[in-house]
Amino acid sequence: MQLDREKFIRLLREKGLKVTTQRLAVLTALSKKQDSHLTAEEIYELVKVESPDIGLATVYRTIQMLLELKIVDRIYLDDGYVRYELGHVYEDEDSHHHHHLICVKCGRVMSFQGDLMEEFEKRMEEKTGFFIQDHDVKLYGYCVDCQKDVDVK
Amino acid sequence: MQLDREKFIRLLREKGLKVTTQRLAVLTALSKKQDSHLTAEEIYELVKVESPDIGLATVYRTIQMLLELKIVDRIYLDDGYVRYELGHVYEDEDSHHHHHLICVKCGRVMSFQGDLMEEFEKRMEEKTGFFIQDHDVKLYGYCVDCQKDVDVK
């Protein structure tokens, strides 16, 4: 389930943070672009449509706050840009892990839910002695559309 | 097997690139810190010990060249720094994939060889339609040393 406006306002109040139009505007922009992976600049441009007077610094500060509240996740697609997406705060525990599939041709990014990493983690723990708590998995390849154009084996 | 000085020189000549003291100095520094994951700044500091007159820009340009020659790999540990490590150019094909285990307590980074991802990739291909070519896996947890100090379940 998605974090809605009311829950967000409640959360801000709980934490003693002020409910400002700018903060609501950033959340609204992120909600509209649900499954996107936006850069700070892209979020800024989106927010400016509704709230033209917002400053870029405020967007950065708001993102920072949303990260701390675990409302958004930071994603590195390793293309030089830091990206953000609405997290899944209210989803059930098991599904909070999602992976990213990145098309090396068109750049499309697909999120994929489902944790198939447990066995892999277990084997890595056995081999290395690490006590693994979390993982970050990025898969690179060709999306359904781009496979047509490519010499797929 | 490691890329040694002679092979490096040969490779530069093959590509029509000049063998300069700066390029040798960067390779030497990287070789000495074999299993580290160094930032550009850290490489610069290391190289300056032996070659105090080298410029930071040259280090960046050399790293860029080494990346193109596939001698070093770029690693994103998502802590805000881009890091580099000597690649494994002469290792056998199957083992070129290595994963990184990052200790969330002491920051230690451990590389781990071995590709246990095949089954995982196959299942993701089935579910998503992606044609997967490569992956990037980061595991976060506690290293052997830090487990002592932590309330491990």
Place this chain on the structure above:
DNA sequence: GTGGCTGCAAATGTTTTGCATCCGT
């Protein structure tokens, strides 16, 4: 000798910060 390479400084692009003002509480 010549063209690629280097060092320096300036430019770039992204993110952060200082500060006066503003506004939510």
Place this chain on the structure above:
DNA sequence: ACGGATGCAAAACATTTGCAGCCAC
């Protein structure tokens, strides 16, 4: 009306680039 939040501009930071001089070939 108090203190946190904002907008603006400046600063900070990593990385890239332009250019004159240098050095490997």
